[in-house]
Amino acid sequence: MAELTCKVLVIGGGPGGYVAGIRAGQLGLDTIVVDAEALGGTCLNVGCIPSKAIIHAADEFEKATHFANSSALGISAGKPKLDLTKTVAWKDGIVKRLTTGVGGLLKKNKVRTLKGWATFADGKTVDVKMADGVQRVHAEHVIIATGSIPVELPFLKFGGNVISSTGALALDEPPKNFAIVGAGYIGLELGIAFAKFGSKVTVVEAMDRILPTYDAEMTKPVAKRLKDLGVSVILGAKAKGLSKNGKALEIEQNGKAENIPADKVLITVGRKPLTEGWGRENIAIDMDGRHIRIDDRCRTSMNGVYAIGDVTGEPMLAHRAMAQGEMVAEIIAGHNRRWDKIAVPAICFTDPEIVSCGLSPDEAKSAGYRIKTANFPFMANGRAMTMEAEEGFVRVVAREEDHLLLGLQAVGRGVSELSAAFGLALEMGARLEDVAGTIHAHPTQGEALQEAMLRTLGHALHI
């Protein structure tokens, strides 16, 4: 096969890789994006998007279930029925539309795509194993965007009834007993969805709390909701393996062994950067722990080789990878760019949702700031009442001396959409007075943001 040459070669077509490709194309750089799977990576195919589709379906189903009993709204309906295969097919349709869309965007920007597994031969040469043979590609600049994969437990290897998040998004029917190992955001998002579909969900977590990256104030409403949904959460417990008959998960809590009945066991104990299998050993790039070491321009230790996204470590979030991809394309085009972002918002699509942008009160304090902080509960927000979404609050963290916003968090139904306002306020360097002085439309949940500012300033109006 004739060898190809290009200016920019992107390895991985996930959110980091395809955005790098689009931007490089816009900038007139001759670009090739390689991926062994469908474009869109984990995010579009087996991550963010499909899980949100399943979560939405679960919410709708739960509403209907709710109406089958007597509801305060005066609505009653018959007992709903679920055909999960249809749900999954609908979800697959959305994924298909999006991944096709990504292909179209790349094409529109004159970016070539290769479907196959890429392996570095050296820092400027990559062999792509395609269906019809090996294609060698020479590139001036290479962007590594290989992403991450679910962490596997050696005593609970994926296969059979032990599934990863990918498997959970393609089930034919909700497992009757569903055991989940790991109470991070992926485990809880899926656990809550399947509890709503009717599964008996048990979450086993080794640490003594759920969602360990968020503070207790934030996770409390989620813990309450888990209880309401009948999800049992076993904290400080270690998964040991499957029982002999494969129908239960063996765990150990405080030295006491216990069996959790489980038709399926979902392992969500984190994701790890995909740093093997693509010829990293053939190029001299430094690692930083288990991810690739990069500088503030996403440059690796090898000249002309960049790395973006999950393969560069935490936070493993699609929107961070996209921003990095955009930046690297511009750097290759000769622009003067550096990673200068103030905040990368993070969201848990649990019920209720959690959104965090910037520093939490504890993080701000340990960073040496003297802070002012307050929250405003949705209980006092008219719109939240009308949506039966009174759980949760918006929280503000500001620097004491000049009221500069350091962090914004929220818990509540649909608060993920507040991340746009949070991010904007932080990136613009807003102070409490800036947001407090902005008219927030009534009646919206967003008013809670303004009120939280006012409350931090000591003069909230509606509480």
Added chain:
Amino acid sequence: MGVHVIKLPDVGEGVAEAELVEWMVKPGDNVMEDQILAAVMTDKATVEIPSPVIGKVTWLGAETGEIVAVGSPIVRLDVDGAGNAKDGEAAPVKAEPKKAETKAAPRPEPKPATKVEAPQSAPKSAPKSPAPASAANKAPRKEGEKPLASPAVRKRAADAGVDLRRVPGTGPAGRITHEDLDGYFEHGAAAPVGRSRAADTSVKEIPVIGLRRKIAEKMTVSRSRIPDIVYVDEVDMTALEELRAKLNKEKAPDQVKLTVLPFLMRAMAKAIADQPQVNSHFDDEAGVVKQFGGVHIGVAAQTDGGLVVPVVRHVEARGLWDCASEVARLAEAAKKGSATREELSGSTITITSLGALGGIVTTPVINHPEVAIVGVNKMQVRPHWDGASFTPRRMMNLSCAFDHRIIDGWNAAVFVQRIKTLLENPAMIFIED
């Protein structure tokens, strides 16, 4: 169109490098033939570099304050015709205007490769170039604190190559606004205006360049190398002042007015005839004393730019009026900055005088590699004991320093006493030996 490269010419005998002290042009300027492009300073004189051709400046090869070797390119001009540049030294690649991408950025974007090759030309060709380094050195916020600016401001700064950590912010919480960035482009990091009685914690960094650097270097050499002996005595100038007044009254209209200086110079020439070792250079590295026959007296003069020392050559062969007119001519040239390198170098001994500000005693710094300097203090009427009574006399001190490695205290004293005698009995100055 061709490129004409102007290299630093040989600006004086034995000069291998010169300091670029001032640019009179900037990239983009059209220059005429013989138009002055820059001023460079050798160890004594400032030399102006004219343009030999008509053209447009595209590149400047040095920053103000930089030392430039003779023969290195300092200016590139786009000229009609072929120019003189060989391929290897052609001007930096001109940026090609890009489509939509550059709309927000006024700066032309060179390709990455040329960016590395021509780091000096890129910022200079920017229509809004960043502030000079001196102003930019001041950090406008606490150390380690991230500059606060909206993403749009950050991008604009990055496009212009400006480090936002150097830009003061006037917005809420010290946020850097677009206006702050405009101000930085135009004026650099100006210190905020303080109230009249507020504590001024500002520190102004003034680069020591040009003449000041030369002075600093010379003084350091002198003070660190020369173990000096300072000898002070008073001189009764009454008789000389009477003579001087008389001579000035009777002088021809074309003659310059006599100051004390020509008398002192003549007296020194005479004293040097008896103590020739004070009229020497000590090459302390070679271990050689060069004792000069000719008496070339440097006269330290204050100019707007700082201290310079024009030289009156062969004082031993000059008359009083000749010395006076030469001093007047050189002083004028030094003040105007038009003294040549030759007129500012080659002294064998130096006089330093602050006139009315001369004080009672000074400790003059020897003009290395010379071995003696004569400091003139302020003349004033003082009571003088003449053996019977105090009488008012016009008294003046001479504070003289000698390189004690070469000049013994005894010789120093004899030299000064000889000058004292000559000045106190001015007729003796004019008696031929």
